[in-house]
Amino acid sequence: xxxxxxxxxxxxxxxxxxxxxxxxxxxxxxxxxxxxxxxxxxxxxxxxxxxxxxxxxxxxxxxxxxxxxxxxxxxxxxxxxxxxxxxxxxxxxxxxxxxxxxxxxxxxxxxxxxxxxxxxxxxxxxxxxxxxxxxxxxxxxxxxxxxxxxxxxxxxxxxxxxx
Numbered sequence: 308x309x310x311x312x313x314x315x316x317x318x319x320x321x322x323x324x325x326x327x328x329x330x331x332x333x334x335x336x337x338x339x340x341x342x343x344x345x346x347x348x349x350x351x352x353x354x355x356x357x358x359x360x361x362x363x364x365x366x367x368x369x370x371x372x373x374x375x376x377x378x379x380x381x382x383x384x385x386x387x388x389x390x391x392x393x394x395x396x397x398x399x400x401x402x403x404x405x406x407x408x409x410x411x412x413x414x415x416x417x418x419x420x421x422x423x424x425x426x427x428x429x430x431x432x433x434x435x436x437x438x439x440x441x442x443x444x445x446x447x448x449x450x451x452x453x454x455x456x457x458x459x460x461x462x463x464x465x466x467x468x469x470x
Contacts, residue, residue: 351430410423
């Protein structure tokens with residue numbers, strides 16, 4: 308019997324927290340701490356569920372986003388897509404997030420590239436700031452992954468709505 312098919316998913320926002328990703332992907336297993344080069348963490352969209360601005364990544368030379376790569380059962384891909392507000396049968400612009408294949412670097416080492424799936428937000432005009440609870444999820448996940456102290460310090464500077 309062959310092993311079940313899996314895919315690698317790059318988490319950079321609330322899905323860094325294992326309990327968050329497992330809400331839609333119970334098979335998710337932590338694999339690698341990684342760096343996405345020449346990208347920045349941004350909050351370009353409002354989540355109706357969270358009622359605040361939510362994370363995405365955008366190309367920005369010289370910046371970097373740290374996160375984690377999970378290995379997830381292929382059977383759970385549709386649940387992850389649904390959670391990210393993506394439906395393959397509608398126009399890309401009608402989706403909250405769209406899937407993207409990116410290259411990340413294991414432990415930030417340029418000699419260790421890895422191809423991963425992630426989701427990138429379709430930006431909205433004038434999205435709200437993230438709220439303190441959402442920021443806390445990202446920071447908790449960053450701690451679980453033991454992301455480097457410099458990057459965690461950057462995350463701590465995320466401006467939020469007032470509690």
